Amino acid sequence: MKILVIHGHPDKESYCQAIFQTIVSNLDTSRHEIITINLNEEDFDPVLRYGYRKRMDEDPFILRSQELIQWADHLIFVYPIWWSSMPSLLKGWIDRVFTPGIAYSANAQGSFIWNYLRGKQFKKLLKGKTASIYATSMAPTWWYKIFSGPLNIPDSYGISVLKNAVLNHCGIKTKRVCILGEVGRDVNTASIRERHLRKVAAEVKKL
Numbered sequence: 001m002k003i004l005v006i007h008g009h010p011d012k013e014s015y016c017q018a019i020f021q022t023i024v025s026n027l028d029t030s031r032h033e034i035i036t037i038n039l040n041e042e043d044f045d046p047v048l049r050y051g052y053r054k055r056m057d058e059d060p061f062i063l064r065s066q067e068l069i070q071w072a073d074h075l076i077f078v079y080p081i082w083w084s085s086m087p088s089l090l091k092g093w094i095d096r097v098f099t100p101g102i103a104y105s106a107n108a109q110g111s112f113i114w115n116y117l118r119g120k121q122f123k124k125l126l127k128g129k130t131a132s133i134y135a136t137s138m139a140p141t142w143w144y145k146i147f148s149g150p151l152n153i154p155d156s157y158g159i160s161v162l163k164n165a166v167l168n169h170c171g172i173k174t175k176r177v178c179i180l181g182e183v184g185r186d187v188n189t190a191s192i193r194e195r196h197l198r199k200v201a202a203e204v205k206k207l
Contacts, residue, residue, distance in 0.1 A: 005027075023076060028207070037093075045092075065093065075129065104170045127171030132175060
């Protein structure tokens with residue numbers, strides 16, 4: 001399987017960096033072809049400056065990223081949940097990479113609602129691919145799942161944008177969501193972080 005691992009934390013010394021490295025080092029290279037994108041190591045403009053009114057100047061990293069999301073069978077995202085969403089660096093990368101003609105296409109003709117009901121409004125250009133999401137949270141995992149999940153259907157805020165609005169919209173099915181809670185708190189932080197890393201390592205070995 002061709003696996004693309006995307007790290008979305010802007011800090012090179014973050015705990016998410018450790019999660020990212022744990023994933024990469026525990027994937028079975030005898031069965032998978034693995035490529036990584038570590039956004040905190042890349043020099044690119046994360047702002048889609050003109051929307052879709054006109055194209056920005058060509059960026060080799062963005063073009064390469066678009067090639068990689070088309071190449072991959074499975075995408076793994078690592079990021080912290082900040083203000084119930086992903087960091088702006090990751091969101092900006094998605095804005096610039098998951099563009100019409102690459103990730104999806106939209107029908108600009110006729111009625112939006114009528115087209116949508118007939119299944120002719122959007123075309124999912126990344127259909128058949130799968131994804132995993134590993135997100136850290138300061139709140140406990142159980143708290144996040146209960147109070148930001150079931151009470152905010154269909155998914156918690158920090159997951160919903162990526163899983164439902166981006167990946168599903170493009171045809172990518174999310175197979176695994178793992179929220180790693182109590183990160184950044186003083187109580188039991190070291191033991192909790194180590195337990196999280198063991199859990200992540202065990203999971204990715206099964207891919």
